[in-house]
Amino acid sequence: MGEARQREGLSSIGKAWCLTLFVAEEIPATIVIYVALLMFLQMGMALAEATFFSALLFLPWALKSFIRSLVEHVMHPRLLLHTVEILLCGALVLLAYCCNKGVLPVFYSLFSVCLLCSIHSLASQACYERTIHPLYRRFLTPPGQMCSQMAIVFTYGAFIFLVGILQVYSRNIRYSWQVGSYVAAGVFLLFTLFHLAFLTFSNDNSQVEERHCSKKILPSRGNFWRGASLLFLLLLPQGLMFYARVLYLYDVHSNGGLQCTIQEIGFAQGTVGVIAFSLGLLLGRRIVRKTTLRGGSNGGGNSFWLMACSLALSPFVYLLMTIYPPQYLLHLSFCTGMAQLFFGLGLGACRFPLTDISGTRYNALLNHLRIPPLATVMLLPMAASGYLVSQLGYTNFFLFNTICAFFCLLGIFVLRRP
Numbered sequence: 399m400g401e402a403r404q405r406e407g408l409s410s411i412g413k414a415w416c417l418t419l420f421v422a423e424e425i426p427a428t429i430v431i432y433v434a435l436l437m438f439l440q441m442g443m444a445l446a447e448a449t450f451f452s453a454l455l456f457l458p459w460a461l462k463s464f465i466r467s468l469v470e471h472v473m474h475p476r477l478l479l480h481t482v483e484i485l486l487c488g489a490l491v492l493l494a495y496c497c498n499k500g501v502l503p504v505f506y507s508l509f510s511v512c513l514l515c516s517i518h519s520l521a522s523q524a525c526y527e528r529t530i531h532p533l534y535r536r537f538l539t540p541p542g543q544m545c546s547q548m549a550i551v552f553t554y555g556a557f558i559f560l561v562g563i564l565q566v567y568s569r570n571i572r573y574s575w576q577v578g579s580y581v582a583a584g585v586f587l588l589f590t591l592f593h594l595a596f597l598t599f600s601n602d603n604s605q606v607e608e609r610h611c612s613k614k615i616l617p618s619r620g621n622f623w624r625g626a627s628l629l630f631l632l633l634l635p636q637g638l639m640f641y642a643r644v645l646y647l648y649d650v651h652s653n654g655g656l657q658c659t660i661q662e663i664g665f666a667q668g669t670v671g672v673i674a675f676s677l678g679l680l681l682g683r684r685i686v687r688k689t690t691l692r693g694g695s696n697g698g699g700n701s702f703w704l705m706a707c708s709l710a711l712s713p714f715v716y717l718l719m720t721i722y723p724p725q726y727l728l729h730l731s732f733c734t735g736m737a738q739l740f741f742g743l744g745l746g747a748c749r750f751p752l753t754d755i756s757g758t759r760y761n762a763l764l765n766h767l768r769i770p771p772l773a774t775v776m777l778l779p780m781a782a783s784g785y786l787v788s789q790l791g792y793t794n795f796f797l798f799n800t801i802c803a804f805f806c807l808l809g810i811f812v813l814r815r816p
Contacts, residue, residue, distance in 0.1 A: 417542045419479070419522040422589035423515060424549035425582055426486055429493075430455050430512045431767060432554050432668065435644050436660055437508075440571050441501045445649075449641045449784030451505050456780070458509075458516040459773040465513075466520050475524035476597065482518045483590040487583055489514055494579035497572045519768065525597070547676035551669055557582060558664025565660070624813055625754025630775045631810050632709060632748055635803035636741060637779030638786070639713050639796070643667075643737070645784065646716065646792050647730075654792040656723060658730070666731045667738075674735035678708075678742020679766065686746045702747050706810060709744030710803035712737045717796040748772060 434455055438448040458465065472478065489511045496503035557578055564574035647663050649655025658666070685701050715737040724730040745766050755771050766772060787795045 417526075417545055418589060418592065419525060420542055421545050421549045422483070422586060422593070423518050423522060424546055425553050425586045425589075426490060426511045427515045427768070428550050428553040429490075429557065429579075429582060430508055430515065432550075433557060434508050435641055436558070436648065436663070437504060437575055438501060439645075439648055440575070440660075441504065443501055444784075445645055445788045446785040449645070449787075450781045452641055453777050453781035454505075455508055455512045456773045456777050458513040459768045460770055460777055462516045462520070462768070462770045462773075465516055469517055469520060475521050475528070479518065479521035479525055479597070480590075480594055482514050482521055483586075483593060486511065486514045486518065487587050487590055490579055490583035490586060494576045494583060497576040497579060516768075543679075544676075547672065547679075551672045551676075553582070554668030554672060555664050558660050558668055562659060562661035562664065622755055625751035626771070626775075628751035628810055628813055629748060629755065629771060631806040631813070632706060632744070632751070633772060633775050634779055634806055635713050635799055636709060636744070637776035638783050638799050638802065639716060640776065640780050640783070642783045642787050642792075642795060642799070643716055643734070645787055646720070646796075647734075649792075654720070656719075656730070662727055662730070666727065666734045670731040670735045671738040675738040675742040678739040679745060680742075682743045682746025686749050702750055702814075705744050705747035706807060707744075708740040709747065710800070710807055712740040712744070713796055713799035713803055715740070717793070717800050720793040720796055 435448055435452045438451060439445075443451070469478065473481070489507060493504065493507040493511060496507045560581065561574045561578040564577055565571055568574060644663065644667065645655065647656050647658045647667070648660070650657045682705055685705065688701070715733055719733050724733055748766070752769070752771060767776075783795075786798070790798060
């Protein structure tokens with residue numbers, strides 16, 4: 399019996415390469431989440447329109463639970479995964495083709511990429527669960543999270559840098575985005591071919607999986623709405639500034655922005671910012687691990703407030719940046735890194751209301767921004783942020799955002815009272 403379990407464990411660890419599924423998924427997902435706004439702005443969209451259409455790209459992730467019920471029994475998970483990856487290659491090629499056809503075709507192609515990414519996430523999770531034994535997944539989760547975040551760093555930073563260099567030499571914005579999209583499609587094609595050739599799939603762990611699933615904490619109906627309200631209040635400030643921070647970096651001096659090049663944005667936000675965000679996630683995860691979740695929304699104590707207050711500090715950093723604009727790239731990177739560190743750390747506080755809403759369903763997911771409840775509560779603030787910026791200006795907007803964060807903390811205090 400012991401030898402059989404040892405062989406099973408070695409077999410599971412030997413299949414650790416399946417983490418490339420999650421790495422590959424970050425290539426198109428990063429383009430949709432972080433890069434699409436810059437594409438819309440450089441193709442002539444106004445601030446309000448750019449943030450509205452960028453926020454709509456979160457719809458497939460907000461509706462992922464509904465999508466799961468549609469695709470779960472469509473076909474075998476391995477066949478579904480290969481089909482979606484081939485379609486994603488085609489969608490990225492379509493995105494490159496549409497870069498010369500106007501803004502709306504670009505939006506439609508990006509939306510198709512996002513929809514396929516949400517299905518790819520479901521298929522990847524199914525393959526991961528059936529391939530790796532649950533007893534050994536805890537050893538693979540940390541490297542999986544690290545690989546996922548590093549894929550975001552590389553895709554965001556390298557993709558933006560490549561497009562920026564092409565814009566300098568070609569003086570053609572649409573052509574630069576087109577070439578960058580073709581390169582992204584080519585890189586993703588390599589992962590697709592690798593998975594087609596080497597991905598193995600097993601149902602040996604199905605009974606073990608069912609046994610472990612039965613131990614999961616079930617959500618409490620009585621606390622659902624309070625958990626949803628807490629989640630909204632926690633993420634409202636971040637939803638407002640998620641796109642506004644990029645607008646501030648990109649916009650011209652006459653409008654109050656810093657007028658950074660997209661290479662500078664790619665380094666400050668895509669490299670330094672994402673690394674700081676990943677460190678914040680790691681720190682928040684360790685804090686949550688040491689804190690019991692059995693108390694639901696009232697659990698966590700001081701740890702919860704530490705993480706909740708860090709979410710409120712993030713817009714305050716950008717308020718200071720509008721008052722004392724950074725003059726050098728080093729200063730800019732430090733400020734964006736601190737804001738992203740606070741954001742990543744604060745996401746740990748969302749685990750407590752998430753337990754009330756969905757139990758432990760999302761404990762093993764790698765990318766927090768694509769969890770359906772988080773994507774849902776952030777969608778409307780993200781969509782409205784461009785309009786608010788155009789009406790208030792950057793200093794007044796981030797001042798409003800900071801005050802809003804303070805009142806959100808007061809609301810959270812009232813909701814968490816026993």
